Every structure is written in C-alpha cells, then in structure tokens.
Amino acid sequence: MDLVLMLVVVVVTIALVFDFTNGFHDAANAIATSVSTRALTPRAAVVLAAAMNLLGALLGTGVAETIGSGIITPPDGAHGLGVVLAGLIGAVVWNLVTWRLGLPSSSSHALIGGLLGAGVASATDVHWTVIAERVAIPMVASPLVGFVLAYGLMVGVLWLFRASPFHRTMRRFRLLQTVSASAMALGHGLQDAQKTMGVIVLALVAGGFHEGSSIPLWVKLAAAVVISAGTYAGGWRIMRTLGRRVIELDPARGFVAETVAASVLYTTAYLFHAPISTTHTITSAIMGVGSTRRLSAVRWGVAGNIVAAWVLTIPAAAAVAAGLYLVLAPVLP
Known part of the structure; x- marks a missing residue:
C-alpha cells in the first residue's frame, strides 16, 4: 500500500x-430535555435519537459540501x-476532553477549529x-435566535394555556x-453527520480518489451509521448538564426548546448550508x-461554564491540530 492510499485510509x-x-458527545442535544421531563425513558430516548440521526444524515x-x-x-x-489528519x-x-468534563461544547466548531489550525x-x-x-456569523446568531425564539x-x-389545568396540560406536552x-x-x-461526510470527501480529493464536492453514497451511509451508533452509545455526562443542571425543565418548556432548536437547524442546513452547532442551539433555547x-431559574454559573467552553472550542482544537501538524510535517513528503 503506497503512502497516499494508507493516509486516505x-x-x-x-x-x-x-x-x-x-454521536455520543451530542446525544444529549436531542434527548436530554425529554429524559429530564420524563417524557421518554433514557433507553427509549437513545434508540429514538439514533434512528432519527440515521435518517437525518x-x-x-x-453542510457536507x-x-x-x-x-x-x-x-x-x-x-x-496530513493537514486533514491533524x-x-x-x-x-x-x-473527548469536554465529554470527560461533562461540558456540551460544539463538535462542529471543534472540527472547524481543527481544520483551521492545521490549515x-x-x-x-x-x-x-x-x-x-x-x-462566524451563524456561530453568534444561532444561539441568539434560539434564545429569543424560545x-x-x-x-x-x-x-x-393560562386557564388550562396544569397537570393535564403537562401530560399532553409530555x-x-x-x-x-x-x-x-x-x-x-x-x-x-454531514460534517464528517465533508471531511471524508476532503481527504478523497486530496488523495486523488475523488473530484468536486459531491458526496458518494458510501460516504453518506458510513457517516450516517457511525453517528447513529455513537448516539446509541449515549452521552450521559453531558445529558445531566443540559437536562438538569442548567434548569429544571417541565414538559412544555422541553417541547418548546426542542421545537425551536430543530427549526433553527433545518433552516441553516437547507437555506444557508451553514454548519452550525446543535449544542449551542439547544442550550440557548433551554x-x-x-x-x-x-x-434566577437559570443556573447562570453553569451556563457561564458552557459559554466558556464554546469560546475556547475553536482556538483549543486549532492549537492541538497545529501542534500535531508541526510534528507530522517533517515526515510528510
């Protein structure tokens, strides 16, 4: 196997x-609110999220392009x-660092930061x-839009529903x-999932195995199946942060937060092809x-830690990627 083919693999x-x-880092984005309000059991929520991740991909x-x-x-x-690998x-x-700390940082911005740093x-x-x-503009706008709309x-x-019986209304929203x-x-x-597809195509083009920005079917299927498997593996640390530590949610608030966040994700993907952060969007909606x-119902101290992770994500991932590239560069032809 020659060096280029080996690097592509x-x-x-x-x-x-x-x-x-x-998948396991961002599983909480889709299911934390439903689990915390007891609308779904953790296992049912994970299975549902994995199946819908597969379809959505x-x-x-x-976004992949x-x-x-x-x-x-x-x-x-x-x-x-070597640049893409770094x-x-x-x-x-x-x-992995933010998952270990239980912080819902953005995998999207980690990827973008990594590519920028290596670039x-x-x-x-x-x-x-x-x-x-x-x-940059969607990174700032999507959380603001999510917060205001929610x-x-x-x-x-x-x-x-101001005059409706509380418990009956909550059952319906559940x-x-x-x-x-x-x-x-x-x-x-x-x-x-589309972000992974885009990186794979970037590698295939650099290796001379593909032309243009179109996404081969096998790339779509591989990315869809793997992100679903990651989601099924769970993301319990971050789920606790989003579902309970930011604020105690009731079913009505959980429904509204998820509906608004999903709407923002669809709009940016289809209209602007913008790779926004699902984490930022759902957290701001919550x-x-x-x-x-x-x-005072929002635990702003926890929210502040989340925002700090957001701010650090791109430069931190960029720094790791840049350092790794400098290590790899002497051995790359």
Missing part, C-alpha cells in the same frame, strides 16, 4: 472515529492528507470569507415531546424557555 478511519464521538448534502470545500483547500497528496485529531481530542500551520489556503459568512414562543404557550425530540434528533443528523419562569 487512516484519515477516513479517524473521520469515522470523530463521527462516533460526535441522509436528507441533504449542503461547505465542510468539504469551503473551509480549507489542502494540497494534493500525502501533505494535504485537523481531525485536534477535533477528536477536544471532544494555518501548514500555510494551506483558508477560505476566510466562507468562514466569516457560514461559520423565550417568545414559551411566553405565547403560557398565555394560550406526549408531544416524542415528536419534538424526534425533530431535534433529525436536525442533529442533518447537521452533524435558557430561553427557562428565563420565562424567572431569570
């Missing part, structure tokens, strides 16, 4: 490892594959305009959460619905 394997870590390619051709353009051959490992390392360290062509339009919709729900959790898991597959109770 290694990069594709590490990309699927990232996909798996993305097969519903589009816009942005990752595959819009972040960096590595050189052809072994050197370019970026991937930087993302995986950050995912800058290797003097690779970095598409700063695309990053500004499809990464707050506004929750106020409307509270007004609409049933509706099966739908909203499914929608959230579908959006997670639509967004996050904070939005929680604020309708009273501002």
Whole structure:
C-alpha cells in the first residue's frame, strides 16, 4: 500500500472515529430535555435519537459540501492528507476532553477549529470569507435566535394555556415531546453527520480518489451509521448538564426548546448550508424557555461554564491540530 492510499485510509478511519464521538458527545442535544421531563425513558430516548440521526444524515448534502470545500483547500497528496489528519485529531481530542468534563461544547466548531489550525500551520489556503459568512456569523446568531425564539414562543404557550389545568396540560406536552425530540434528533443528523461526510470527501480529493464536492453514497451511509451508533452509545455526562443542571425543565418548556432548536437547524442546513452547532442551539433555547419562569431559574454559573467552553472550542482544537501538524510535517513528503 503506497503512502497516499494508507493516509486516505487512516484519515477516513479517524473521520469515522470523530463521527462516533460526535454521536455520543451530542446525544444529549436531542434527548436530554425529554429524559429530564420524563417524557421518554433514557433507553427509549437513545434508540429514538439514533434512528432519527440515521435518517437525518441522509436528507441533504449542503453542510457536507461547505465542510468539504469551503473551509480549507489542502494540497494534493500525502501533505494535504496530513493537514486533514491533524485537523481531525485536534477535533477528536477536544471532544473527548469536554465529554470527560461533562461540558456540551460544539463538535462542529471543534472540527472547524481543527481544520483551521492545521490549515494555518501548514500555510494551506483558508477560505476566510466562507468562514466569516457560514461559520462566524451563524456561530453568534444561532444561539441568539434560539434564545429569543424560545423565550417568545414559551411566553405565547403560557398565555394560550393560562386557564388550562396544569397537570393535564403537562401530560399532553409530555406526549408531544416524542415528536419534538424526534425533530431535534433529525436536525442533529442533518447537521452533524454531514460534517464528517465533508471531511471524508476532503481527504478523497486530496488523495486523488475523488473530484468536486459531491458526496458518494458510501460516504453518506458510513457517516450516517457511525453517528447513529455513537448516539446509541449515549452521552450521559453531558445529558445531566443540559437536562438538569442548567434548569429544571417541565414538559412544555422541553417541547418548546426542542421545537425551536430543530427549526433553527433545518433552516441553516437547507437555506444557508451553514454548519452550525446543535449544542449551542439547544442550550440557548433551554435558557430561553427557562428565563420565562424567572431569570434566577437559570443556573447562570453553569451556563457561564458552557459559554466558556464554546469560546475556547475553536482556538483549543486549532492549537492541538497545529501542534500535531508541526510534528507530522517533517515526515510528510
């Protein structure tokens, strides 16, 4: 096996490892609210999320094409594959660190940060305009939109059901959460599995095994199956943070948070092909619905730790990736 083919195999394997870590790291995005409100049992929620992740991963390619051709353009051959490999490992390392700490950081931004760090360290062509339009602006806007929409919709729900019996209303919303959790898991597959597809295509192009940004069917299926397997493996540490430590949710607030977050994920994937963070979106929506109770109901200290992880994600993953590239560079032709 020549060096280029060996590196392609290694990069594709590490990309699927990232996909798996993305699944168990971000499983909480789709199911934490439903589990915390007891709308679904943990096992039923995980199975539902895995199935909807699989379906969502097969519903589009816009985000994958942005990752595959819009972040960096590595050189052809072994050197370019080394750049992609360093970026991937930087993302995986950050995912594992934040999972161990129980912090819901963004796997998407870890991947983007890893590719950026390796790209800058290797003097690779970095598409700063695309990053500004499809990464930086959505990174700031999606949590703000999630918070505001969730707050506004929750106020409307509270007004609409103000005279309804509380327990009967909560039972109905608990049933509706099966739908909203499914929608959230579908959006997670639509967004996050596509990012792995994009990286695999990036490696195939650098290795000379593919042309353009189209996504081969085997890449779609591999990414979809692996992220579903990762989701099925669970993500209990982060689930506790999102589902209980930020705020104690009731079924109505859980339904609204999931519905708003899923809507933002679909809109950005289909209209803008923007790789936004499912973690940022659902967490900000949870904070939005929680604020309708009273501002002090949100545990802002925990929220502050989450925001700190958000801010650190891109530079931390970039630093790991850049360091790894500098280690690899002397042995790359």
